[in-house]
Amino acid sequence: MGIFDRTTTGHVTAPLSVAVERGALRFFAETIGETDPVHFDSAAARAAGYPDLRAPPTYAVVLDTAAATEATRRGLPRLLDLIGADLRYLLHGTERYCYHGTIHAGDTLEITHEVTGFSDAKGGALEIAHLKMRITHPARGPLVIATRDLIHRLPKVRP
Template identity: 35%
Template sequence: MIDRRHIGHQMPPFTVVVERGRLRFFAKATGQTDPVYSDDDAARAAGHPALPVPPTFLFCLEMDGPNPAAVRELLGLDYRRILHGEQGFSFHRLAYAGDALRFAQRIEDIYDKKGGALEFIVRQTHVSNQRGEPVADLRCVTVYRNPSA
């Protein structure tokens, strides 16, 4: 069983600068056809100061942390037993190319189902911009198939 004392644990925050080239690549990779996400002039013409960050791109930026496996390592999880359970976003304001986004991750909950055969880790990540303004809250639920159950 995963030790419940980790509920409330906060990982060290980190900052990622949003790169224009990565935004263009993400738009292309996801089939985004709206030029606002890939063309600076189109973004400005639409009233944006720079290329806007597509909502789900925040999940990609979260993986740019110094150690994307930090939660897994903290909890001692075998990556071969991990499943992606759920992902959600609450948005507060847009982020743009050039913004320095701060990611603050916290383990919100750990619980089990099926007599401990499945354990769930709920991670909440607060994202703010360089002015300290909230951008979004990310929620990720990881499912762990417990070998001892």
């Protein structure tokens, strides 16, 4: 018997709006060691044809965290709570990103999560939650679609 709430299969969260702030984006780019000035210099970004600073691809993770914070602010369950994740047994599985457009400082984006399903592995010793996140711009459409698997290493039941 697993821990995840499998009745959440197919659940799509309400869209959460997240603003991409220039200072936070610049700090992130500098922290991860970005050297391309389009990530931390607005003039360089505009000269390269972007409306403002361009987010590094890994910034999607920051937006996912911001969406969780916004959900808490609004009194909505966080995705981990929704699926019944138990942090004592939770492992990070695979994670894949598909990029359809760029994210810029000044964007206000909508983030949704979908619980696409659950599976078992290792003869029932592991259970896996399959999740999808969509980051969408109201005019430019989908920018990032991320899929990830979270794993519970199930506790051994003693006879």
